[in-house]
Amino acid sequence: MKASISLRGAVCHVAVLAALAGLASVQLSAQMLINGAGATFPAPIYQKWFSDFNSVDSNVQINYQAIGSGGGIRQVTEGTVDFGASDGPMTDQQLAEYQQKHGFPVLHFPTVLGAAVPTYNIPGVTASLDFTPEALAGIFLGKIKRWSDPAIQKTNPNVTLPPREIVVIHRSDGSGTTYCWTDYLSKISSEWKSKVGRNTSVNWPAGLGGKGNDGVAGLVKQTSGAIGYVELIYAVRNHMAYGLVRNSAGEFIKANLSSVSSAAADAAEKMPADYRVSITNAPGKESYPISTFTWLLVPSKINDAGKRDAIKKFLKWALTDGQKSASSLQYAPLPKALQSRELGDISKIH
């Protein structure tokens, strides 16, 4: 008797809860929720943008989930998110697949620029090391096995490098940082190009993997003799030593806002119509060679008018006001010329 009453009570309880939840959803429905997913590389700035944009237009909430660049491309193709994000542009094959599936193309919008840096942990060495492209390729191919190898020692005459074993650390997940890194290695080493190639995830010849930029940073920190690659902001925030890389003009360049912007300057002039461009190993004396754009992947046709307008409004805001917060998070803002060109292309979304 008592039991059956409490059962009935439980049923009522559930019903009330459901009703409340329904009510809550009615009240909130004035707000628009837009879902995006993809790259972890620009995630810190995107999180800030979407949070800030919510105070610019309180009716629009943009939910961004950093699941990796590969994930951004896949989920936008599947149509499970409203937009994707990636640090590596989609391949022709991926674009064709998208077109075939949806009947209209997907657009690339570069948002900011970032850099991947070689970060290392060698006991007793605090100086910034100078890396030649050959040294980096050799290390990541597993051919240069010790820190005291002449290929590294030669360019760092002021540092005594120990004969310690080099432990290569790479990303375990599909990653735009990996795309940028392997894209660079493919350009400067024909052996890398033929053996490994470039992609968001590759079959690494050496080393161990960490999940996300943080996983790599954490592993490098824990492992003496380690070298890994992370997005610049992760190295800066984690106070990790990172090296200079020799660019195509023969200068050793430290990754920072100006050297990354310099790498973009050249590409901005010769930017193809679809913005899919690689700026690794860019020309220019000041250019940091392992820089990249990061892209939002937006469908060119959005049926929901409210969503379409909101996304357009956000893009406009991100390309103008949003650019101002980039440098505080170690991302380089887009070159001015590129900003205005992209603003014009927002109208391609319909």
Added chain:
Amino acid sequence: MSRMNMEISLRRRVTNIVMLSITGLFTLLTITILFCILGYLLYHGIGSLSWSFFTNLPKPTGEAGGGMANAIVGSGKILLIATVLGVPVGFLAGVYLSEYSGRTFAFVVRYVTDLLNGVPSIVIGIFAYAMVVKPMHRFSTLAGGIALGIMMIPIAVRTTEEFLRAVPNSLREASLALGATKATTIFTVVAPAAIQGLVSGMMLNLARVAGETAPLLFTALGNMFWSRGWSQPSASLPVMIYQYAISPYEDYHQQAWAAGFVLLALVLSINVTARLVISGRGATARR
């Protein structure tokens, strides 16, 4: 007795004492681990807990005052769907096994239920992605709820069967003798007699799936804001813990500890309550 003992050689006596102490040590070790887990979470979790954790939305790293209100509500909504789907199906299937079952079919159902119970949660996640997320073209609270709901079914079935079987047959016979039909007997006599056990069993079941992370990764995904209705991606406590734990930011790690503490407190308190109810009932029944 004493003569017996003297006959036992020293070696055997030492073995006896050593081995028995080792078993005691192992027990102690296991229980110590539990207290270490609780202690660590208490220590780190309480320190990072604040009122805003329960009332605010997550903030970008570096900004103070972020919370996980949306994840708490999101977990609640996902679990509500899971319960609404998993419990009735499991309960009715359990009723079938306990009250109606033929032999072969019941064996098959029981076997398949155990099979489903053994399916790794990540595989259930793949299933829910393929069945719900892909056709709907969106990650959603609903997809997460369905994934967890499927995970609730096998335990719901077996708990129901077990507790209904524990109801003495004399009750059924009394009811049938009074002219009640079988269905009436089951739903008005047998099930109410087992209600305490059933409700507790379902609570244990709920507590088990409340901490599930893997199947939510690609069903409910995550959300930085409130999730409206049922067809939007939703934040959930376990997924937030995972994401924050592997992030590189100290403030996020603090939040992960706080969330871990809240989740563990929730899961364990449901668990303890349900177990106490069951064992209390068991004690009276034995009497």
Added chain:
Amino acid sequence: MAATTSTVLDRAPEPRARGFWRRLRAGEEIAYLIALSAATLVLLIVGLLVYQLWISSTLSIHAFGFSFLTGSTWDPNAGQFGALPFIYGTCVTSALALLIAVPLGVGASIFLAELAPPNASNVMTFLIELLAAVPSVIYGLLGIFVLVPLIHTYLAPFLTATFGFLPLFQGTFYGVSFLSAGIILSIMVAPFIISVSREVLYAVPTDQREAALALGATKWEATWDIVIPNARTGIMGSIFLALARALGETMAVTMVIGNTPAISASLYSPGYSIAAVIANEFTEATGNLYLSSLIFLGLVLFGLTIVINAVARILILVTQQKGAA
């Protein structure tokens, strides 16, 4: 009991019970059909699950066939997918987990069933069963921030110093590794072994112990030589259940295993498990073959757990029949 029966007698003629239930009585078969369809639904869900896994992985099955299981290259770039490193990682971590959890669990269950006073035993079992309720993501959290540093500073140097001559403990210890994953898993599965084994030990008739003791056996001898052999099948069943759980465990393993598809004899080496690779790469697999291969991995894992569960069930069934006979 008598009280309950009288409640029922009181209730039967109550007016409240009429309306709905009378209509239901008329639909006696409907109630039966509803229960039957719920049972059928369970079968249907599992059938659909298998079907879905199968059709989603056909692409990979056709491309690689049986060599999928023996291939050791996982190269999304070249479209080469082999599951061996993941299968290896899953097996090594699970085996390591059992290696630690079985002595620990069986030992503790002996203490709880044979030595501890029943009340204390109940309280301790209650606490241990709570360990089984701790969500795996929390084990992962503690694994990253507490356990891995502990292993790194204390356990690994000790193992290297003591057993460094074995290939198992050679190489550099990075923190994340087979070893860390195995230890976390052992903590997670030990409660299962303890609580099931304790029940099994309780089921062994008391007179067996008394007979052994009367013949002059020590308490330990009575337990080890008489009680344990009697309960062996049931204990094996509990171990297989624990194994099934260890194989499918995802989050805690992902957070500490190192996520590198490597096959190495050293437990210090980072590795990868089937469940972990699915969790890491499922949302971001860009090619169809890539995705299909991940689902194929899911199917392999599913197959593994079916076999393990079946073995566990058979063992438990055998124990029950032996008990009945």
